[in-house]
Amino acid sequence: MNERLRFAMAQLNLLVGDVAGNTDAVIAAATEARDRLGAQLVFFPELTLTGYPPDDLLLRPDFIAAVERGLDRIAAQTRGITVIVGAPRLEAGHLHNAALVIRDGAVVAHYAKHELPTYGVFDDLRYFTPGDAPCVVDVAGCRVGVTICEDAWHAGPVGQAAAAGADLIVNLNASPFDQYKGSARASVLRDRIAETGLPILYCNMAGGQDEVVYDGGSCAFDGNGDLMSRAPHFDTGLYPVDVECIHGRWTPLEGAIEPSLSAEAVVYEALVWGVRDYVEKNHFPGVVIGLSGGIDSALVAAIAVDALGSDRVHCVMMPTRYTSQMSHTDAGMIAEALGVRYDTVAIESVFNEFQSALSPVFGDRPADVTEENLQSRIRGTLLMAVSNKLGGLVLATGNKSEMAVGYATLYGDMVGGFSPLKDIFKTEVYRLAHYRNGLGEVIPERVLSRPPSAELAPDQKDTDSLPEYAELDAILAAYVEEDASIEEIVDHGHDRETVEQVVRLLHRNEYKRRQAAPGVKVTTKAFGRDRRYPITSGFGRQPG
Numbered sequence: 001m002n003e004r005l006r007f008a009m010a011q012l013n014l015l016v017g018d019v020a021g022n023t024d025a026v027i028a029a030a031t032e033a034r035d036r037l038g039a040q041l042v043f044f045p046e047l048t049l050t051g052y053p054p055d056d057l058l059l060r061p062d063f064i065a066a067v068e069r070g071l072d073r074i075a076a077q078t079r080g081i082t083v084i085v086g087a088p089r090l091e092a093g094h095l096h097n098a099a100l101v102i103r104d105g106a107v108v109a110h111y112a113k114h115e116l117p118t119y120g121v122f123d124d125l126r127y128f129t130p131g132d133a134p135c136v137v138d139v140a141g142c143r144v145g146v147t148i149c150e151d152a153w154h155a156g157p158v159g160q161a162a163a164a165g166a167d168l169i170v171n172l173n174a175s176p177f178d179q180y181k182g183s184a185r186a187s188v189l190r191d192r193i194a195e196t197g198l199p200i201l202y203c204n205m206a207g208g209q210d211e212v213v214y215d216g217g218s219c220a221f222d223g224n225g226d227l228m229s230r231a232p233h234f235d236t237g238l239y240p241v242d243v244e245c246i247h248g249r250w251t252p253l254e255g256a257i258e259p260s261l262s263a264e265a266v267v268y269e270a271l272v273w274g275v276r277d278y279v280e281k282n283h284f285p286g287v288v289i290g291l292s293g294g295i296d297s298a299l300v301a302a303i304a305v306d307a308l309g310s311d312r313v314h315c316v317m318m319p320t321r322y323t324s325q326m327s328h329t330d331a332g333m334i335a336e337a338l339g340v341r342y343d344t345v346a347i348e349s350v351f352n353e354f355q356s357a358l359s360p361v362f363g364d365r366p367a368d369v370t371e372e373n374l375q376s377r378i379r380g381t382l383l384m385a386v387s388n389k390l391g392g393l394v395l396a397t398g399n400k401s402e403m404a405v406g407y408a409t410l411y412g413d414m415v416g417g418f419s420p421l422k423d424i425f426k427t428e429v430y431r432l433a434h435y436r437n438g439l440g441e442v443i444p445e446r447v448l449s450r451p452p453s454a455e456l457a458p459d460q461k462d463t464d465s466l467p468e469y470a471e472l473d474a475i476l477a478a479y480v481e482e483d484a485s486i487e488e489i490v491d492h493g494h495d496r497e498t499v500e501q502v503v504r505l506l507h508r509n510e511y512k513r514r515q516a517a518p519g520v521k522v523t524t525k526a527f528g529r530d531r532r533y534p535i536t537s538g539f540g541r542q543p544g
């Protein structure tokens with residue numbers, strides 16, 4: 001029996017639906033783990049061959065057949081190493097979210113995920129039948145218990161593997177990023193270790209997939225719950241973990257521990273990754289952004305440049321009579337600091353033409369929000385024209401505070417294919433902008449200090465229509481993320497009328513959010529796939 005073995009965690013960026021490409025990536029990583037690292041075992045993230053979440057692709061027989069062909073290829077091309085790979089698997093008419101143990105040309109064991117999450121962004125139970133048996137495989141004398149992601153968040157599956165004689169646990173993950181996830185993962189893994197005394201090797205995905213970002217950070221904990229090694233967050237690679245049998249107990253040895261990132265850095269990196277992978281995986285040459293001189297579009301432009309490089313970011317300033325000189329100057333400075341292409345397209349004449357065309361319909365009705373929205377829609381139309389002609393993806397610039405209360409124009413500033421700040425409260429926008437400026441100033445200081453304005457009417461300020469953002473965000477965080485009631489929020493010291501107004505706006509604007517572009521999830525409750533509410537609903541629109 002070997003006393004020391006090398007296992008490898010393949011922290012890969014996979015493309016949902018690309019079974020052939022993901023299979024190639026598995027074969028390449030297994031070959032490298034065997035030949036370069038000299039590993040005896042390599043294991044991969046959850047649902048490696050399909051990417052996660054594959055959603056209703058799982059209902060297609062031709063998709064499941066492609067997965068079987070991928071598994072056959074892996075079996076044929078990865079001899080001399082044990083491979084544990086995630087894939088959907090049909091057994092006796094039931095589809096499992098499975099981990100397949102492949103060795104010397106064949107699938108030698110099969111584990112079906114027990115705990116199927118059906119909350120937040122997860123829909124496992126829509127597709128899969130849960131398993132109930134443990135899977136423990138012998139790898140050169142070390143008995144490896146196999147589990148999949150959510151399994152580690154409950155006592156049962158790891159305990160079962162321990163009872164079945166496992167020496168250590170490997171856990172295959174597709175664990176989406178949110179700003180609290182890092183500590184939550186460490187805490188549940190330590191709970192499992194406290195229950196069983198078994199080390200856990202945790203391999204996560206990396207990369208963006210529509211509204212989720214996988215942040216990597218694959219790691220190994222020993223049987224005391226001590227962190228022995230951790231792969232970088234927001235990176236891909238093959239990370240070795242040496243395990244040794246000491247007095248009959250297998251334990252991971254100390255390896256590199258990548259430092260954790262600051263609270264702002266981790267969120268900023270998640271946004272950069274989310275934008276990059278959305279653009280790259282959907283084959284866009286670059287992005288187009290309406291740059292107003294305000295903080296939101298400035299931050300989106302900075303994220304886009306960090307994701308794609310300045311030559312793939314195109315900013316367009318579209319002034320009207322309400323655009324201040326300061327906005328002109330600041331937008332120009334931001335574009336210059338970021339080194340992006342910057343065009344100015346005045347929309348005053350278009351705005352006037354629209355108003356003349358509509359005047360027979362509107363008669364002598366006074367100007368109101370209609371005219372404000374018209375400016376926004378002209379900008380949206382022009383950005384989409386630039387996208388159509390030059391090919392870039394339009395990035396929407398709305399933040400979570402605005403999306404919550406409907407402070408955005410449908411088919412206006414809401415146009416765009418991806419919305420990087422969709423899950424970022426306005427107060428957090430400021431923190432991220434300061435963080436980004438700390439890496440090299442790209443947003444002029446006064447953009448961070450001047451009061452936010454939509455500049456759609458004379459001397460307009462966001463606070464004309466909304467509470468101060470610090471108060472709005474506190475109310476939203478309590479109501480949206482903690483599901484607090486109006487009473488509870490008032491009890492925490494907020495003004496009742498303001499809370500009721502915010503709650504009414506929140507529920508009333510579900511229709512806008514349903515039509516909004518996807519954006520990167522960074523909180524525990526992101527609008528969209530993560531937090532699903534009915535559009536047509538009586539709840540919360542009236543107090544009581």
Ligand SMILES: Nc1ncnc2c1ncn2[C@@H]1O[C@H](COP(=O)(O)OP(=O)(O)OC[C@H]2O[C@@H]([n+]3cccc(C(=O)O)c3)[C@H](O)[C@@H]2O)[C@@H](O)[C@H]1O
Pocket residue numbers: 369372373376377406407408409410412413454456465511
């Ligand atoms: N339940 C429902 N289901 C489906 N559609 C529904 C609907 N309720 C209204 N609608 C439709 O939505 C329309 C109202 O929405 P919308 O047209 O967006 O207009 P609305 O929400 O009335 O106005 C946009 C708001 O966004 C603010 N804003 C803030 C910052 C930036 C910008 C900007 O544009 O740059 C704008 C602006 O000041 C104003 O308060 C209705 O006229 C109706 O057609």
Ligand SMILES: Nc1ncnc2c1ncn2[C@@H]1O[C@H](COP(=O)(O)OP(=O)(O)OP(=O)(O)O)[C@@H](O)[C@H]1O
Pocket residue numbers: 289290291292293294295296297298316317318319320323379397398402413452453454455
């Ligand atoms: N003059 C403009 N030129 C180009 N785009 C604009 C202009 N004004 C608004 N936009 C676009 O519409 C979005 C909404 O802008 P608005 O200023 O109304 O609200 P905001 O949420 O404060 O955003 P920002 O902080 O970017 O100004 C902007 O982020 C920008 O993409």
Ligand SMILES: NC(=O)CC[C@H](N)C(=O)O
Pocket residue numbers: 046117122148149150151153173174175176
């Ligand atoms: N794919 C999963 O089972 C992930 C669920 C798990 N709670 C996580 O977010 O890490």
